[in-house]
Amino acid sequence: MSAARNTVLIIDDEPKIRRFLRAGFELHGYAVVEATSGAEGLKAAMLSNPDIITLDLLLPDMGGSDVLERLRGWASMPVIILSAVSDEAEKVRLLKAGADDYVTKPFGIAELVARCEAALRRYFRGKTERPVVVAGPLTIDLVTRIVTVGGAEVKLTRKEYRLLQILAAHAGLVVTHDLLIRDIWGDSQGDNIQYLRILVRKLRQKIEADPNLPRLVVTESGVGYRLQSARTDVLEPAEDPA
Secondary structure, eight states: OOBOOOEEEEEOSOHHHHHHHHHHHHHTTOEEEEESSHHHHHHHHHHHOOSEEEEESBOSSSBHHHHHHHHTTTOOSOEEEEESOOOHHHHHHHHHTTOSEEEESSOOHHHHHHHHHHHHHHHHHHHHSOSEEEETTEEEETTTTEEEETTEEEOOBHHHHHHHHHHHHTTTSEEEHHHHHHHHHTTTTTTOHHHHHHHHHHHHHHHOSSTTSOSSEEEETTTEEEEOOTTOOOOOOSSOOO
16 A cells, blocks of 8 residues: 655656656655646646646646646646746746746756745645644644654555545544545545545544544544544544444
8 A cells, every 4th residue: 555645746748857856756755646748747637636746838738837827727736837947037927827936947856855845835834824733642744744643653545644634634623524535536436435434444543542432533423524623532432323
């Protein structure tokens, strides 16, 4: 089973650049998806739901600015522009169009990764007001994807982390079954709530002191789940009613 890692989508038609970026991102713990054209990049963004995108401006089928415009029609993840053009007016135009940063080629991979992490921190701070979410002994760093319980790191699969990430983004609020199923599996599982129940059970086994009496991920009967606030002390049976 794949571990939880940030996924970067690289949209660039130059094989050497893609190899350079893949090696650098993987060295820093990212999962990598590649696309060689604008159309392929837009499709990959929809299918892989990456955490961040690096976008070259010169693509064989459309301009990177067109790709950015289409992405911003439905997606909010950070987009880092990579370009050999250092024109200030172009940078300003793209930043106003929705790019999160603009990196001029050539660049070092350490600088690029640092800029990506900064963009992710801003993104999660804007969504949750807290890039690090704490609920009792549970700590979730939404930028690095490091999850700890009582200071000890917990290894989660990608789906387990995605479930916890969604709950953390709505900490203290109920997240419905439908929203969780759609966000984690897309349309592939329809309204099959059993998959969600199994995933919740596996997550609880890793983060709860007693999975049979969960205190962190609690059930709202017939509605969904909620990441409990640190000050609330609620016990419930582990079996979830429909």
